[in-house]
Amino acid sequence: MAVRSASTGSDRLQADVLVIGGGPAGAWAAFSAAQAGAKVVLADKGYFGTSGATAPSNTGTWCVPPGEGRAHVVERRWQRTGGLAEPRWMTRCVDRAYESLLRLVEWGYPFPTDDTGQLYIANLRGPDYMRFMRRQVQKAGVVILDHHPVLELLSDGEAVTGAAGIVRATGADWTIDAGAVVLATGGVAFFERILGGTGLTGDGYLMAVEAGASLSGMEFTGKYSLAPMNSSLNKGLPFRWASFFGPDGRPLLDRDGHPLQNGIGAAEKDVARALIRGPVLARLDLADEALQDWLLKGQPNCFLPYQRAGIDPFRDLFEVTLKAEGTVRGSGGIRLATDDCGVGVPGLYAAGDAATRELMAGASSGGGAINASWAIASGWWSGHGAAQHARRRCAAAAFRHQSKPLGRAGLRPSAAARPVDQAAVVEAVRSEVIPLDRNYFRNGPHLDAALARLDGVWDEVSGHLVGEGRDRLRAREVAAVTASARWSVAAAAARGESRGMHRRTDRPETDPASARRLIVDGLDVVAVRPEAEAVIAGERAS
Structure with a gap:
């Protein structure tokens, strides 16, 4: 599977499906793709099984057994989503997650028991769960690359065809040619010090937008937790x-x-x-x-x-x-265009916190049970979808050498490369998206001023920041956090009402006419638009 280049010392690998990220969504995506017959590589920024927000946590799931009561549970939860979630997706998620929880029982996962001695399958203890999933993914034949952060996606002009990154231990380059890619990179914590949040820097958002994808729900970053x-x-x-x-x-x-x-x-x-x-x-x-x-x-x-x-x-x-907590317990992320978590760019899929959770949580937080079940379900769908796409693309495998890298900010600046004070960039970004009086409580003038300041920061980052060797990872993380902050503030400025986690002191009421998701596009120029009605087979597709 691996071919080492004599001239560069870099590794070039081939796979049907590349999964980027080692949280629960990445684990389920890798397993699902392997089950569908694909040759799968999973590349994790950290050590698969210990990185991400789930590994250090004790989490419940949205565990609802089949039966007449399921529709009532979905409807009751939908009432809390500000009208932005979709019951069809919510029901699909409950179905898929429950089946996968039963699969964990079959595999022998050590669920706790309740007072009657019955297995309590709604509970997943993060360290045990992720260690267990690593073993299952290994058994499925997935090649695991620990401490192999991805820096950018590759494209042949028609579809995403792989990714490139570095080995943290040596700084060496690696490339994977793949029939399809699943982004399971988690959300963005804006460098806030929270459990499992160190590596959650919005990398997947940046890579997806560079490839032509859109985002949704980025205004819903107002979830905070007492500590x-x-x-x-x-x-x-x-x-x-x-x-x-x-x-x-x-x-x-x-x-x-x-x-x-x-x-x-x-x-x-x-x-x-x-x-x-x-x-x-x-x-x-x-x-x-x-x-x-x-x-x-x-x-x-x-x-x-x-x-x-x-x-x-x-x-x-x-x-x-x-x-x-940014989008870790917020609901924003990469917009989904298909039922198998395709993002509207051929060959590219998203799962877990990398994908928008508006379909599940709307304007509320999906933190905990909802996000945990979403990671399972979206991981499964995206892995299966990626495997099918790779199978369709196999005839074009000989042309993958024509793929080109898509990474820009932090790798290929748009103007002259020069030293950029990354610590000052991080401080400037955090000053707009962390303070309670700017992000928990918002108002129009403050949002407009924040967006103008972030635009200036982005100009500096995209125009001049570039990393060398191992430092490329930090440069890309800084670029991704900066971009994510701009998308979040731009969406917040465009939503002229209060809804769920989006609290505007100047517009405290919820406007029934604004019960539509906001789509965010663009890198250097950010555009926000209301989601248009899209009907596929009689149902909303997004």
Whole structure:
């Protein structure tokens, strides 16, 4: 499968399907493609099984058994999506995810048991789950390339035909000629310090747009999670039982004058407003002893920061913050054009957080159960679709040597290459998409000013930034985060209402006429347009 070039020392490999990314979506995509008879390579920026947002987490799934109640569950969830999700996709996801959870049972995955001794298949413990999936993918014959980040896609002018990247250990180049590519690269965390977020820099978004794909839902990046200060934790469940206090230890009050409690409910906005004013302290004093025991056993990673700091969170006051989660728990990503997760560019597919989750979550967050099931289902569909496309393209394999690289910013600047202060770029980008008073609460003038500033940053990055050797990876990550911020702010500026995670203080009402998804296109010039009605076989296709 591998051919080493004598002149460059680089590796050139061939595959039917290349899967980029090693989270659950990538795992299921690789397995699905292999099951469909394809020769599959999976390339991960980190170590497949440990990288990404799922590996360090304990996550549930949207696990709904077949039956009459399933339609009711889907409808009830749809009511929370701001009218932007599609019940057909939601039902498909539930179906596919449930079948795959049963497959995990058949494989022997160690699901926990409930009080009656029955397997509780809705729960997946991240480290166990991803280690288990790595073994299954290996058994399926997939070639795994750990620590092989992808820098750019390849195209022959008609279809995506592979990708190129580097080996982190040596900086050596590698290229994979493939019949189809699945982007399972995760979302973008904008360099925020959250669990599993280090490598989530929007790489897939940048590569997809360079290939001609569009994005959708990028305005929905206003998902934040409460966390103890100075930690990477972004699992906010315990704060359902929290009370909140000012720095003087006095209880904070909500807008109705009641004690501020339950920070993951409706009171989250009050917590955000208080944090904008100054430090906020919390205590999990609404949890009784039985609940405390349940929390400690069921969410152990949530309490490690407290233990390390010598804090008893049920009795001691501790400072908190709201951690921005970008599209990791937002719903934006690469727009899907087909039922098998094709993105409208021949040979290119997207899955998991790399793809938009508007179809599932709309304007709300799919974080946790919805995203976990979406990763399974979209991974399966994209892998199968990619395998079928590769099979159709096999007759053209002899012409793949004519493929050209598509990467631009960070690799091939549009103007003269010169040193760019990447740390300053990151700081400038984060200043627009992380602060609560700019991204949690938004308004038109601030969004317009932010977009103008980000356009200037992008001009510097796209025009001049270039990396050498291993530094190419960081340059591409900086370029991808910058591009993702522009797309997010541009979409937010175009949505002239409040809906779900998109909260505009100047336009607080939801406009029924705006219940349409916003499509984002372009690199140097960003364009935002409402999604047009597209009917295929009597149903919306997107």
